[in-house]
Amino acid sequence: MTIFRMIAFGAVLTATSAQAAPPRAAKGAASTPAISVQTLKDVTKTLSSNAYEGRKPVSPAEKKTTEYLVQRFKAAGLKPGNPGGPGGGWFQDVPLVEMTAENVSPMAIAGGKTPLSLAYRDDVVVKSYRVTPTIALKDSPVVFVGYGINAPERGWNDYAGVDVKGKTVLILVNDPDWQSPARTGLFEGKAMTYYGRWTYKYEEAARQGAAAAIIVHDAEPAAYGWGVVQSSNTGPQLELDEKGDHADQSDAIGWIQLAKAKALFASAGQDFDALSAGAKVKGFKAVPLGVTASVSFSNTIKRQASKNVIGILPGKTKPKEYVFYTAHWDHLGRCTPVKGDDICNGALDNASGTAGLIALAEANVKAGPARRSQVFMSVTCEECGLLGSRFYAEHPIYPMATTVGGVNMDGLNTIGRAKDFVVTGAGKSELEDMMAKLVAAQGRVVKPEPNPERGSYFRSDHFMFAKLGVPMFYGESGEDLRVGGEAAGHAATLDYIENRYHKPQDEYNPAWDWSGAVEDLQLYYGLGRALADGLAWPNWYKTAEFRAIRDRDTPHARTK
Incomplete structure (x- = not known):
């Protein structure tokens, strides 16, 4: 059970200790x-x-x-x-690989009005699904792709008309109509669709060939604070150990603090709030920001296995x-x-x-x-x-x-x-x-x-x-x-x-x-x-x- 599931039970209250009638x-x-x-x-x-x-x-x-x-x-x-x-x-073996990012450099943003150096953990978190000893992202052009959604059945493609191969994409969390008070709209309004999940955003960025995918953290649409992002994306990370070592994934994935994202856009001569508002509208076009991103780190790799337990009637x-x-x-x-x-x-x-x-x-x-x-x-x-x-x-x-x-x-x-x-x-x-x-x-x-x-x-x-x-x-x-x-x-x-x-x-x-x-x-x-x-x-x-x-x-x- 993850921290995001606000379950309703788990404490014993004196007000409910009396036995109710049998169900x-x-x-x-x-x-x-x-x-x-x-x-x-x-x-x-x-x-x-x-x-x-x-x-x-x-x-x-x-x-x-x-x-x-x-x-x-x-x-x-x-x-x-x-x-x-x-x-x-009785068992199904589940092969796992544990990776721990170490020696993580600050993320350097260059080419804009003001160079930025984003501190690991405080400003950004980065890791990789790729099972490789080193990751080195060098001068990767940065592109804002709105919510990073490609949903043909809804007539929506934030990657339409842009080539992000080898580039770093910046992505908004959740989906375009998350602020709707009802459950109506192209992306079901207040209710999050899978297109709003960070896992989907990384998956789609990899399918598009992006070298790095960085999600902009905003506590309200994310439904959790930066502390959760920080603790969940640093330290040892487990992933399935599969053939190919996840070479089809982006080199780096991660999150950036909202304030730092705004500073990055400002350095690129862009208005974050205006572009974010535009990203909510069908037909949004991705925006190359004219700046580059660089970051590097090493991975400590440990391969192991766990087990699912399965019975059948x-x-x-x-x-x-x-x-x-x-x-x-x-x-x-x-x-x-x-x-x-x-x-x-x-x-x-x-x-x-x-x-x-x-x-x-x-x-x-x-x-x-x-x-x-x-x-x-x-x-x-x-x-x-x-x-x-x-x-x-x-x-x-x-x-x-x-x-x-x-x-x-x-x-x-x-x-x-x-x-x-x-x-x-x-x-x-x-x-x-x-x-x-x-x-x-x-x-x-x-x-x-x-x-x-x-x-x-x-x-x-x-x-x-x-x-x-x-x-x-x-x-x-x-x-x-x-x-x-x-x-x-x-x-x-x-x-x-x-x-x-x-x-x-x-x-x-x-x-x-x-x-x-x-x-x-x-x-x-x-x-x-x-x-x-x-x-x-x-x-x-x-x-x-x-x-x-x-x-x-x-x-x-x-x-x-």
Whole structure:
């Protein structure tokens, strides 16, 4: 779970400690096996204990974690999900490369009215996806490419008419209509599309041949401060270790402080605010700034590997069609000490979601095999950039074209039942219509995501499936608690973020109320089981970024 996902749960409030009535099963799910609260407690408590040292990938704690997951998958009644693969078929190896940028020079901007020397960490951060010992960007012409978007289905191309090969592109964060108060507009207004994500901007710059891609940091459209950018882009960085050493990527990628970007534009004789406003208008043309950028650094390279853990409940009549449940097992390991405690246990994030994965496996095995196969996958390296889910999606054991869809879990509700349910990234796929019926049958209501501008849909493991066309559902209890209401729910959100998130204080608490988690898990069970027992091939809505990929790769999923 990343810092950008403002989850609503994780603290125990005295106002919500009373046990609520048992949750109702969704309509049509009368035969749903009970979700084992004992499993939720046992798995969360075990994985978040100090013995597991925060479950950091490629640390000694990984072996203990993955072996425990195999033990629980076997006990649940699953079969190995990667026949012939490592660990008796329970594992998928995820090759990783760790790179640490060192001896980073200031970024020198030359050719303008005033030469600039931008300090590493304070003014700019730079790194590289390319696995190479040295990076040397020398006198690279700088081009402002607006939001750096090439979206032919929306008639938008910020790179039209400009050749950026070997050049440095400066890019605005988010997408052009992020300031819209509603969710209307070419780029869905307030709700961020994938075109607004920094990952997309680097990908498109590389496709255009840019030597360097630098995003202008602005706290409001980014939804996080410079401190987050700084800490996330410095120090050891993990990336997938793949053939070609990412030679197709830009030499350097990074961010620049807003004030320094304005100074750079001024040196080039340009008005940053005016050009930024122009970049919001369809038909914007990239602007060569007439200055050059230079920066250099060395990379310390370390190759290693981690593991996804995969189990399967084979289908009865369509075993080669697959429905997925996913949750990441990894966390941060040892971290900045708080009162002498340096283990980031990750109880809520995401020992709880992993416990939910196992509880769902138990429930489905108890119900018996469905028509289609059900795959239960606990992935590695979510915290270091969704690398485990990305590797699986790009190197699937089961073809993406025959993967129906699924559900991802990243933190469960441990503070009691909620009246509402929030769909993350609403407005994207037909899975939402299926889930809405299940939510209504529980006597709950679906509410809009409170902060769609943060792009939370793109920040957990389901997204790597979505990116390759497979609809994955992601949603959770809202803040309107049955005991305590919205005030208690919002207080829990703030308490978790301020006092526990990514800190040693994210620890198991025996006083947690699991009734809300059970209610949500019944929804996940109902959706997954409906997919596994049904004939439907859910698709994306026609306006979704991933519809064309689904239509191309899975023709039988096409709908009118």
